[in-house]
Amino acid sequence: MRAVAGAAFYAPVDAELRELERRLLDVGRGAHPTFQAAVEHLFSSPGKLLRPTLVFLSARFGTRPDREVVLNLAESLELVHTASLVHDDIVDRADMRRNVPTVNAMWSDDAALIVGDYLFAKAYALAAVLPKPEVIAIVAQTVFALCDGELNEVTMERSLPTESAYLERIELKTASLYAACCQGAALLTDADPEHVAALGAFGTNLGLAFQITDDILDVAGDDRDFGKTVGRDLAEGMPTLPMIYAVMEQDGHGGELAHRIVATDKTEAEVRDLLAVIRRGGGVARARERALAFHDAAMKALDALPDRPEREALRDVADFVVSRVR
Amino acid sequence: MRAVAGAAFYAPVDAELRELERRLLDVGRGAHPTFQAAVEHLFSSPGKLLRPTLVFLSARFGTRPDREVVLNLAESLELVHTASLVHDDIVDRADMRRNVPTVNAMWSDDAALIVGDYLFAKAYALAAVLPKPEVIAIVAQTVFALCDGELNEVTMERSLPTESAYLERIELKTASLYAACCQGAALLTDADPEHVAALGAFGTNLGLAFQITDDILDVAGDDRDFGKTVGRDLAEGMPTLPMIYAVMEQDGHGGELAHRIVATDKTEAEVRDLLAVIRRGGGVARARERALAFHDAAMKALDALPDRPEREALRDVADFVVSRVR
Numbered sequence: 175m176r177a178v179a180g181a182a183f184y185a186p187v188d189a190e191l192r193e194l195e196r197r198l199l200d201v202g203r204g205a206h207p208t209f210q211a212a213v214e215h216l217f218s219s220p221g222k223l224l225r226p227t228l229v230f231l232s233a234r235f236g237t238r239p240d241r242e243v244v245l246n247l248a249e250s251l252e253l254v255h256t257a258s259l260v261h262d263d264i265v266d267r268a269d270m271r272r273n274v275p276t277v278n279a280m281w282s283d284d285a286a287l288i289v290g291d292y293l294f295a296k297a298y299a300l301a302a303v304l305p306k307p308e309v310i311a312i313v314a315q316t317v318f319a320l321c322d323g324e325l326n327e328v329t330m331e332r333s334l335p336t337e338s339a340y341l342e343r344i345e346l347k348t349a350s351l352y353a354a355c356c357q358g359a360a361l362l363t364d365a366d367p368e369h370v371a372a373l374g375a376f377g378t379n380l381g382l383a384f385q386i387t388d389d390i391l392d393v394a395g396d397d398r399d400f401g402k403t404v405g406r407d408l409a410e411g412m413p414t415l416p417m418i419y420a421v422m423e424q425d426g427h428g429g430e431l432a433h434r435i436v437a438t439d440k441t442e443a444e445v446r447d448l449l450a451v452i453r454r455g456g457g458v459a460r461a462r463e464r465a466l467a468f469h470d471a472a473m474k475a476l477d478a479l480p481d482r483p484e485r486e487a488l489r490d491v492a493d494f495v496v497s498r499v500r
Numbered sequence: 501m502r503a504v505a506g507a508a509f510y511a512p513v514d515a516e517l518r519e520l521e522r523r524l525l526d527v528g529r530g531a532h533p534t535f536q537a538a539v540e541h542l543f544s545s546p547g548k549l550l551r552p553t554l555v556f557l558s559a560r561f562g563t564r565p566d567r568e569v570v571l572n573l574a575e576s577l578e579l580v581h582t583a584s585l586v587h588d589d590i591v592d593r594a595d596m597r598r599n600v601p602t603v604n605a606m607w608s609d610d611a612a613l614i615v616g617d618y619l620f621a622k623a624y625a626l627a628a629v630l631p632k633p634e635v636i637a638i639v640a641q642t643v644f645a646l647c648d649g650e651l652n653e654v655t656m657e658r659s660l661p662t663e664s665a666y667l668e669r670i671e672l673k674t675a676s677l678y679a680a681c682c683q684g685a686a687l688l689t690d691a692d693p694e695h696v697a698a699l700g701a702f703g704t705n706l707g708l709a710f711q712i713t714d715d716i717l718d719v720a721g722d723d724r725d726f727g728k729t730v731g732r733d734l735a736e737g738m739p740t741l742p743m744i745y746a747v748m749e750q751d752g753h754g755g756e757l758a759h760r761i762v763a764t765d766k767t768e769a770e771v772r773d774l775l776a777v778i779r780r781g782g783g784v785a786r787a788r789e790r791a792l793a794f795h796d797a798a799m800k801a802l803d804a805l806p807d808r809p810e811r812e813a814l815r816d817v818a819d820f821v822v823s824r825v826r
Contacts, residue, residue, distance in 0.1 A: 205644065206651040261617060265610045284591045284654045287613060291587060292647040294617065298624035299640035307629060314625035318531065321618045325532040328610045 183490040186483055187230035190245060194226050197249055201296055212277050212289045216256055219274055226252050227491065228355040228380075232373045234484040236363020243304060247362055250300035250313055251355055257293035258320045260286055265328060266410065270402065309362045316354040323347030327412070334413050334421055334432040341382070344389075349381030356380075372478035376488065379472035384495045386465040389414035391498065393449060394458045400446070408445045411438040415464060420457030469496045509816040512809055513556035516567070520552050520574055527579065527622055538603050538615045542582055545600055552578050553817065554681040554706075558699045560810040562689020569630060573688055576626035576639055577681055583619035584646045586612055591654060592736065596728065635688045642680040649673030653738070660739050660747055660758040667708065670715075675707025682706075698804035702814065705798035710821045712791040715740035719775060720784045722826055729826060731771045737764040741790060746783030795822045 184191060195217070202213030229248040233239050262268075263276040264283050270276060278286035294317070301313040323346030335343070356377030360370040393416045395404040407414050417435050421428035434440075434448055452458070472492045479485050510517060521543070528539030555574040559565050588594075589602040590609050596602060604612035620643070627639040649672030661669070682703030686696040719742045721730040733740050743761050747754035760766075760774055778784065798818045805811050 206648045206655075208651050208655050209647070258617075261613055264613060282654070285651065287587055287590060288647050288650045288654060291584075291616075291620065292644070292651075294620055295624075295640060295643040295647065298621075298628070299637070302624070302628040302636045302640065303633060310628045311625070314621060314628065317621040318618070321535070321614050321621065322532045324614045325534050325611065325618075328608070328614060329532075329534050 181490070181494060183231070183487040183494065184227060186234070186487050187227060190230045190241070190248070191223055191226060193245060194223070194248055194252070197245070198252065201253065201293075205292065208281065208285055209289055209292050212260075212281065212285070215274075215277065215280060216260070219272070221272060223252070224384075224491065224495075225255055225351060225355045228352065228377065228488075229359045231484045231487050231491075232356040232359035232365075232377075233363045234482065235360055235369050235373065235479055236365040238364045240363065243362055244359060246300045246304060247309065247313075247358055248355075250297045250304075251316070251351065251358070253293050253297035253300070254313065254317060254320070255351055257290045257297060258317075258324070260290040260293060262324065264290075265324065273402065304362065306362055309358050312354050312358045312361070316350050319346045319350035323350075332411070332436045332438075334418060334436060337415070337418055337422075340413070340415055340418055344382060344385040345378070348385040349378045352381030352384065353377035369479055372475045375475040376472045376492075379468045379475065380492055380495060383465045383468035383472060383492070386415050386461055386468065387496050387498060390416055390458060390461050390465065393417065393452055396499070401442075405445045405449055408435065408448050409440055411436045411440070414461075416457040416461040417452060418457070419460040420452045420455045423455050423457060465496050469493075507816070507820060509557070509813040509820065510553060512560070512813050513553060516556045516571060516574070517549055517552060519571060520549070520578070523571070523575055524578065527619075531618065534607065534611055535615055535618050538586075538607065538611070541600075541606060542586070542603070545598075547598060549578070550710075550817065550821075551581055551677060551681045554678065554703065554814075555685045557810045557813050557817075558682040558685035558691075558703075559689045560808065561686055561695050561699065561805055562691040564690045566689065569688055570685060572626045572630060573635065573639075573684055574681075576623045576630075577642070577677065577684070579619050579623035579626070580639065580643055580646070581677055583616045583623060584643075584650070586616040586619065588650065590616075591650070599728065630688065632688055635684050638680050638684045638687070642676050645672045645676035649676075658737065658762045658764075660744060660754075660762060663741070663744055663748075666739070666741055666744055670708060670711040671704070674711040675704045678707030678710065679703035695805055698801045701801035702798045702818075705794045705801065706818055706821060709791045709794035709798060709818070712741050712787055712794065713822050713824060716742055716784055716787050716791065717824065717826060719743065719778055725826055726772070727768075731775055734761065734771045734774050735766060735768075737762045737766070740787075742783040742787040743778060744783070745786040746778045746781045749781050749783060791822050795819075 198217040199214065202210035226248040229244065229251065233244040259271065260277050263271060264278050264286050268276050269279040276286070277289050297313070301310050304310055323343055326343050326346065353374050354377070357370055357374035360373045389407065392404060392407045392414065397404065413435050421432045421435070424431060431451065469492055473489060476485055476488055524543040525540065528536035552574040555570065555577065559570040585597065586603050589597060590604050590612050594602050595605040602612070603615050627636050630636055649669055652669050652672065679700050680703070683696055683700035686699045691699070715733065718730060718733045718740065723730065739761050747758045747761070750757060757777065795818055799815060802811055802814055
């Protein structure tokens, strides 16, 4: 495993992850050369593979684990995730993601649009042959949620959302996919309904904790990552939870700060200045508490599962998600 | 039926077409308001509905017609078609399609990107519950073909393709979907394998005849449609069959003409001048012969089917496709 070298939670499902990596690199076989090249570019550094790890760990709580169909679900959901990133990077005009050039930067917006369509189509082709219609429906619902979340962003009014509007957005854009990984794998392997529900609740809360942590890092992360993973949301005028809390802290006086946060034409100096303002207040700490509350809810959901190494691994994933520093 | 008011080939499947129109308008229900508005915009003037008509007519040659699953296939393939148009219009920077503003023009490129993703997802969700895996595979293969064709266009070198490269492109971008409509419907309704093959051949040849005719109209159509359905390909530097034949006609001297055809920064005067040059030669007539040859092959494929009103209707569709004047 690459990005989180040696993290213990990968160990129980190492063989499946290796097989998945092999299959992902093979997704472009027989297709257009540009798609093949994009696939190689995207999957030769596949990132943390947290979502497939959740699929494989969750599948261990089923009563009829079938390695092949579980691999298909993991591949399908990872392709959904990758396709949505490729399209998001067009919308966000992003040149880099995780220190790797984006598909739109390497080729063009037009090519990235079609590469994303291709990846979605591959994802659905894998989902369509899963033996359970309700799991196919979960994959489709996840894509609808991602589209809803992205349309929320694209059509968003230039104003600060409420806390609950923010939470709804990250549930659609991030947590729905985490929930689909956990719940889909449990359903697919005929897990006890109580375990399916527990894994679904775990996935949703984990996804919320993950996204809030990500949004905190963008505000309070290491300044050496400025312009990469730090300060991006402010530069784009994308309001997140620590910013919302920072504005709330100012009682009736937050209007000007809110206005500066959602502006899209900031200079680098303005972004750095806003970062300093937000870091000075209590918004980051309060957002951190919120992330930890979702982490705790995720942990609690796992209590319903039998005590197995895979449950410990899921707990480790949850700890990892909120303890990241970059 | 709207665009081809009263065309006789709609009559045998009129009830199914009305039901389909109702369902298409309902695709956005419960989704994001922007998606709902885009769906209403796209399907309140649904065009010729040739593809669903082919699905419904072809399904009549099955041994076990099931109205509901046939409607699902027709809706799925029409959504695939619409999604690919929405994305193509972004790539082509098109403001209008069939005298209606495009989604990218009405909202934005970003919104259109996600609306297309949504439509694809709806299409796959419908396809995934079809009772035959081989028909699901046909829908997936069709999307791969559309992506391959579109990637060919996007990554195309600025040079004139050969006749066979052109035919490969339109087979991927147009004929594959026509074939999927005819063959998919026949497979879905348990048609005799000979009839499935005949309808597949009919669809492919019909699609090729349709696209060549479309490309001829863009060169030789009514000048009152200039800038809308006429002269668009030349303005975009998109080489088509009548242009390829026009260049071939000039023996070794076509290099300069080819160079002018594929240029992308033409003035309106240059487009009009090129149109006149191409219309003067025999390229248009030769392309027309090619379209008619595919039309004849489509007709011949139908000989393998039983003599029924639906076979006559398919013949009428084929005649309509090559006799359009705009």
